[in-house]
Structure formats: structure tokens, C-alpha cells
Amino acid sequence: MLREQFPGLQQTVHGKPLVYLDNAATAQRPQRVLDAIMDYYLHHNANIHRGVHSLSESATALYEQARQSLARLLNAPSDKNLIFVRGCTEGVNLVAQTFVRSRIQAGDEILISHLEHHSNIVPWQILCEQTGAVLKVIPMNDQGELQLDQLDQLLTEKTRFMSVVHVSNALGTINPVKKMIAMAHDKGVPVLVDGAQAMPHLPVDVQDLDCDFYTVSGHKMYGPTGSGVLFGKAEHLEAMPPYHGGGEMISKVTFESTVYNAVPAKFEAGTPHIAGGIGLGAAAEFMMETGMSQIADRDQQLRIYAEQALSEVPGLKMVGTAVEKSPVFSFNIDGIHAHDIGTIIDHCGVAIRTGHHCTMPIFQYFGLAGSCRASLAFYNTEQEVDVLVESLLKAKAMFE
Amino acid sequence: MLREQFPGLQQTVHGKPLVYLDNAATAQRPQRVLDAIMDYYLHHNANIHRGVHSLSESATALYEQARQSLARLLNAPSDKNLIFVRGCTEGVNLVAQTFVRSRIQAGDEILISHLEHHSNIVPWQILCEQTGAVLKVIPMNDQGELQLDQLDQLLTEKTRFMSVVHVSNALGTINPVKKMIAMAHDKGVPVLVDGAQAMPHLPVDVQDLDCDFYTVSGHKMYGPTGSGVLFGKAEHLEAMPPYHGGGEMISKVTFESTVYNAVPAKFEAGTPHIAGGIGLGAAAEFMMETGMSQIADRDQQLRIYAEQALSEVPGLKMVGTAVEKSPVFSFNIDGIHAHDIGTIIDHCGVAIRTGHHCTMPIFQYFGLAGSCRASLAFYNTEQEVDVLVESLLKAKAMFE
Amino acid sequence: MSDLNKLYKKTVLEHNRNPRNYGVPESWTHHSEGLNAVCGDLVHVYLTISEDCLQAVHYAGESCAISMASASLMTEFSTGMSVETWQKKFKLFKQLMDKNNDLQEIGGLGEINTLSTVKKFPSRIKSATLCWYAMAAAIDGIPNATTEN
Amino acid sequence: MSDLNKLYKKTVLEHNRNPRNYGVPESWTHHSEGLNAVCGDLVHVYLTISEDCLQAVHYAGESCAISMASASLMTEFSTGMSVETWQKKFKLFKQLMDKNNDLQEIGGLGEINTLSTVKKFPSRIKSATLCWYAMAAAIDGIPNATTEN
């Protein structure tokens, strides 16, 4: 059973078996990811890239193999298209401060969507403040779907960049990013896709999407914390100025001038999170062996089951009812505040998130302060959905 | 025995017991650091700061306790003075791009020293390119010591910032940073200290030093890869613009405007390396229990022993002979290139680093392409130093 | 009784169902808005102070049960008190709610002590304390308060 | 014999001690500088090409024994060869040094095959290949070469 490979799931909370439904915040990790981390610390504990001794050579080899695994998972043309980052947030900030900052002027426009996570809003607000550029937003409808009929007209001759989320962490909406990218490219606008919530659930093929950049968080795709990857098209990575200055990203330094190293080293200043990169590689291997389409299928089974089960809770109002959805459920229950629900069902072992989920503009749209969010992964079960429903009924009973 | 707490040391390389003398590149980690990492992944695997469920609450508590441990280790006034970063490189870049960038103009000066690691050179070169500021360098002498008699005149009314290394990774020189900081403050110049190589070896007291910023790398101080801490004085952290935009660092977001969160959250956008922060807290606890002055004393015993032992290798030329030194030895041997030595003694189980150690300007000064560097930690032994010396003699014999 | 039941049962749910002094009063002399933006808690406190005495204490807002009940309890507890006394009580309350100790009750806080169970739920402490910070701000003439830092 | 001894003993140390065609020649028709800045390897290659034939091949520089011996071997191996033949040999050499296979030798590379042991030492492969990339650059009229990327 796949589920048994995840030791973090085998525990009890308040004496009840853990029902972990907070996967959109962070996933659990399979044993082989933990083993890969420990194998590095126990048997290959060295810094990478410049050592001639054996430990350093094997650590370097493991780290670069991980990059190759991730290139295969994303179907990148080469592992040289991948930059290791701390997570999606760093990926977006890196692109904003290098690629976009170097080609933007006052009055230019950056286009995002109403479904973005704060990590794909605030970096652009900061950039706009720094440069005088203007932030534009693709609107959404009451189902939590983007109004794509407005996209064409939002892509003006002033638009310099578009950055959009693949799957919404708050509502589960799956955006038709391939189509959106094609529309942007028609106007010559390069596109970053925030894949934080897509990679754990869907097959992602950066060449098929034809995105200019794609970024993922390791900790959400069953990998270590502090790990992640930014994919960039080779010509962009070559042309972009570097990000951090430091060790590894240079090939020659004098006090007068510095020659930067080749891509991707140019963007990886300093000692990276070596154990994290290696662990993330193991997560990628795990996902490929399990099969991304198997994972996606299982997700959809769970989504359908949970949608049905939750609809039977009296007074439960679902927020976000897109046709194309990941197994993420945002909801409120009449007369009980989300935080109270979160606290109460935690005592039934059920872990969900409550609040605005770092997407305040989405909840401003709906006139809500936030929601309860149950986010599932392929290792969750129908029984766990049943426990969630029961626990919600208990919370209701307590408040009656 | 302390040494036995480091499982990475208990292995063989090419059939020989590992003699790990590459500690300046990255240290080995005690079992309790690995245990802390695994304890998080197995028993507290959740995202931090906004969850109401039990796993998230305990993960948050562990992460914030780690910050407190680090505050105690550095003697920071409060844990709110500490920002978690990926390592020293990110720490320097963060200060350059926020604090310094926001207060510098064309023609202003930034002062560094000739002993800096590339991570404390290139971020300032990038900033100078962005702003038109000018980089100035405190010179060094043939012993690899800074010429402090020149410092006063290098601190001009144009100097806006000074960034200096506490302990040189290439030569081991321990700089009198407290005195240097006082001199800079006399001219109203704020100071960042790069503590990458100091924290693993010396008691560090940021209040006694009176530095404005101090940054350390977790992986060099017996903690996890991808972890580190930046200390900043409270008034600076309050006044500085944020760094990355994203989740956690805001308190309110609309598309029109954003209110930043309080310090230190303001500088910690996105999901951090949770396991790394927790592991680094365990490293700090380990160091405090072992005792920083005990560690420093043991380092000096080893330094004296190794200095003597290496001086007996015929043809060995030491690079960097400062009076105040950490147990770091840069040397060359007549007629054998450093890379060849590194490869050969690796076959005796001895791990050293060869090359320029990310300090090209230091080796330009000495007219060298690089060196062999043996860098010791308190868990190394006199016998290991003897193995190093024997292995060097073998390498020489091979080339005769 | 489990911590959860302790937290919610009795007092809190009762006050949540039957909030005392809820709603914007017709007049007031002091007002402050307490907002914990990150978790979305919002509470307004309206005071009528005359001759250094808290003649009336009202609250309004939308938040979780703990936040609402804490405000309801606070208004009941505070009405009629002198400002000086209230400020002493506020100090005691902060000690009661400090997660670094495990005091279950403090003399002189009466029914407020039922809130101490919240310390078992660290992420919820701010819900219980927000209204008190808002009231302290109102007394000091400060229009906004938060417990975030 | 251990890999280490295989790598250093015999050929490499011999060429390191007695480098062939070392030093800047009096004249040349083609030149390139090969630099791997990160590891500090530097090698200059000087060619005299006439009628598409490598009449003379010299090298200079300062690097590790592997780099120096590889250059020495290369000059001996290449001298007198037609440029076309050399370019075929260069392709074979790249295959020999590709760490993704474990070919120990390739027909037609003669003594150059002794360098294949370097694949056991991944961090040193670039030392062995730098001079070849520099020579290829010199033939193409490119003044600088590197194997870093």
C-alpha cells in the first residue's frame, strides 16, 4: 500500500488516528525521501561542486542526479534548465527581481490573476513599487474560475509579463494554463506558472505547456522542507542577470570585476540545501514510479467522493465550485467560525487549515474572512473523508 | 566522547578510516541534529504559523524554540532579532538588497576587506553596479592579517556600510572585529559581520561586538544544510524594506496595497526550511551544552599541534600565518599541484579541500592559483593530524 | 472532561449563544478596533467612561466563538469598574493568558479564569486576548489594536 | 593496482616529469588559452598548421599533473596528424572521457587511453580534457576555451 510508505501518517492525535487533510499547506513525505536525507548526512556528508575528495564527489553526484530526476519529472529539455530554490516563493521572487526587473519600466504592466497566492502577488507589488510598473488582475467568477474571455484584452501592448497559478491552493481550481500561455505568447508576453499545488497532483510537462518559467515547492510534493525548483527556458536563463552573489555562482572574481558561472550555477550562490535537493530528487523518483497519471486519477476519485460527502453536511457552504478541480475543499458552516471548527475537529484527529490560506483577495471577493480548507492527497482514503464529515457533525452538535 | 556523537565520522573511505579535515566547507552533524530533523518529519510534519491543528501547533512551537536557542547562542537581545536564512550567502545578500540598497547613492562607498569570501564580495559588487556606489577594500599583509592602521582613513564620510569576515575560511585569520566595529561606529558606519567560520569555533556575543548585523551558516556549525540565521539590530529590522514577497511576511493583502507583518516575519516570506530551523536549534543547544569556550580551547590545542606537525613536512609552504588563527591550514608543497595532493591523500582517507576556496583575491595577492586547505573541528584528533602528515609524505614520495 | 470540552462547553458556548453587551451602542466616549488580520479576528470595543469609571462596555465584530465569548465575558466583568482597577485586572489577565506559565486561575478574575484553558491551544490564545488589547487601546485613546507581533 | 596508482603511476607521472613539447614555441599559426577558472587549471596550446596538417603542437601553463600530462600526451599524439583526422580523434576522446559510459579504451587513441582512469575521479575529468578543448578552439581560431559549464 502506498499509504504505508508515509511514516508521518502512522500516528495518533488526541488519541485518534491522524486524518491529515492539510496537504495543500505541506505534504507528508515517503520513507525513501527521509532515507535519502539521512543517507546524505550519514554517508556523503560534504559540500558539493568543488571538492576533490570522495565524500564531496559522491555528494555532488547525488545532488546533480536529483536535478536530473526533477528534469525528467517536469519533462524539462535539460537539467540545466532547473535552478534549486527554497520553494515557490523564492522562485517567483527570483524571476521578478532578475528576468522581469531587468526588462520593465514605469507604466509597463504585469498581469496576474485573482486566484493567486500571496507569494505570487506581493513580489509583483514590490516590483511595481520599485519600477513604477502597474499590476493588472485577471478577474474570477462566483465559481472561482478565471474569466478568460477577458484575458485577451488584459494582454495589452504594455504587458511585459504574466504570472499565474496552475492550481489554486484556496479553492482547488485548475486553470487552463496551456491555453493562457498560448494567448500570452501571441502577444509576445512571457509567462511564469506557479505550480506549487499542481505538481503534487498532476502530470506537468513544461515543454508541452511552453511556459517560460515554472516553479514548484518541494515540501508540497512529498519532498523536504526548504527545497524547490525553478524551471526556466535556456535563452532566458542565459540572458538574465544573476540573483544572489556569492560562492559557486562565479567563475572568476577580482575586486574590480567578476565573471559569472554558467547556468544554472549562476543562480545558485552559496552552499545550497544539499540534503534538500537530494531528498527532492527522491520525491521525484517516487512520483514517477507511482505514476503521475495514477496519482491524478486517485485524486479525482477522492475529489468526487469528498464533494458528495461534504454536500450532505447541513449548513455547509462550499467556496469555489470550479468544474476542473483538485481535491481541495474550502467551506464554511453556518453559525460556526472556521477557527472553532478547526480546533474542535483536531480533537477527532482531523487536521485541516482555517483562515484565508494566504489568498486574502479570493476571500475579499466572496465577502468572507476565510474558510475551513480540507486538502487531500492520493494517500488519503474514503474512510478519512467519512471521519471528516462525522467530526464536522460533532462540531455542529456542540454549537447547537 | 564528543566525537562519537557524530555518525558521519564513523566511516571508511577507500578502505581507510575517514579523516575529515574539510570542516570549513561543511561540518559533520551530531546525532541529535539528525534526530531533531527526523522527529519533525515523523511526529510534527506540518506547516507552521497559521494552523490550528495539533501538528501545526507543535511544529510552530519547535521552530520558534529553535529561534530562541539561536538567540541564546549568539546572545541576541531577543529571538525577534533573528531571521532564518539559507546560509551566510543569503544573509549578506538580504542585507545588501534591503538595508544598504535603501540608503545608498552613486558615489557612496562600501568597505569590505581583502580576506572576504566571494559571498561577501559579489553581493556588494552587484549592489555597486545597481547603484553606482564604489567598493573599497581593507588591505592585508603577507601574514594574511588585515592592515588595520589603514582602516581609519578608509572609513570616509562617503562610507555607508562595512562588511567584514570574522574568521577567514581560506587562511584561518581571526579578525579583531570588535575593534573594527567600534572604529566604524565612530564614523557612523553600520557593520555586518560574516560569521560563517567564527560561529563553529568561537563564542560569539552580538551585543558585546555591537555589530549591526551578524550572519551564520547552519551547515558549518554542525546544523542542517539550507539553514542559517541573520541577526540584526531591532531598529534596523524595523526600518528596512522587506526582502522576498510572499506568504507569512504580510499581515494584510489587497491588490492595491499590502501591510507587512512584524519583524522577523517580515523577512521570512514563504514556507521556510522548517526541518532545517529545528535542526539548527538542536545544533545550537549542542554547542551551548558542549560549551563554546571548551570548543575554542580544543580548537587551539589542535591548531598548535597541527602547525607543528605540518611544519615538519619538507617543502610545505604555509599560506597565512596570522598570530590569531583558527585551526585552518592553507599550504602548498613544492612540485606537486594541490589537486594532485587532494586526490592522492583522499586514498588515505583524508578529506581536504584544494583550490581557491571561494577567495580568489586572497590567492591573487599571494600570486597563487590556490592551495590545499585542511580545516579542523573540535572533534578531530591529534592522530588524524598525524595521518594527514603521513599521507602528504606519501604524495611527495609518489612524485619523486 | 477533555480540554476541548473545557474550552468550549459551559461558559464559552453560553456566551457565544447569548452575548452580553453586544452591538454598537447609541453613544460612547471611547472606541477601538482590534484586528488580527492574519487570522481574521475583528472586534470593536465601545466604552462610556465618566469620572474614571467604566459606565458601559460594549463590543461588536465577527470572529470565532472564543473571541466573541471572551469579549462578552470581558464586558460583563468590566462594567462598573474604575479604570484604574481595570488596568490592574488587565495585568492579571495577561499573566493568566501567558503560555509560559500554567496558571489555571488567578484570584480576582472570577469567571474570566475559564479562558485559561485556551493556553492548551496556543494558536487560539490571540483570539481570547484581542478584545482586552482593544479595550486597553480604547481607554488610551488609540483607535487600533492587534495582538500580532 | 589501485585506481589511484593506475591514475598517477606510469604514464602520467612520467609525462609530468618529462613533458613533451612544453613551452612557448618560437612561432605558431594558431593559439588558444584554456582556463577552468573554478579549479584554477590553465593551459595554452600553440599550433603550427600548414596544408591541413598539424606540423607542430606545443603547450604551456600551470596546472595539476593530470592536466599537464594530458597535454603532453596530446601533443605527442597529435603532431603530424591531419586536422581532419585530429577532429575525429577528438570525438573519440570525448567519448572515452564521458563519465556516463565506462569505456576503458577506444581503438585508435593509443596511449591516450591511459587517461580513462580519470573517470573514477569525476572532479578531475576536466583537468584531463581542458587541453583538448583548448586545441579544438585553437584550430577553430577561438582564443579562449573552457570545459566548465
Ligand SMILES: Cc1ncc(COP(=O)(O)O)c(C=O)c1O
Ligand atoms: C567566510 C565565509 N563566508 C561566507 C560563506 C558562505 O556560506 P554559505 O555557502 O553557507 O552561504 C562561507 C562558506 O564557505 C565562508 O567560509
Ligand SMILES: Cc1ncc(COP(=O)(O)O)c(C=O)c1O
Ligand atoms: C499556490 C501557491 N503558490 C505559492 C505558494 C508558496 O509556496 P512556499 O510557501 O512553499 O514558498 C503556495 C504555498 O502555500 C501555494 O499554495
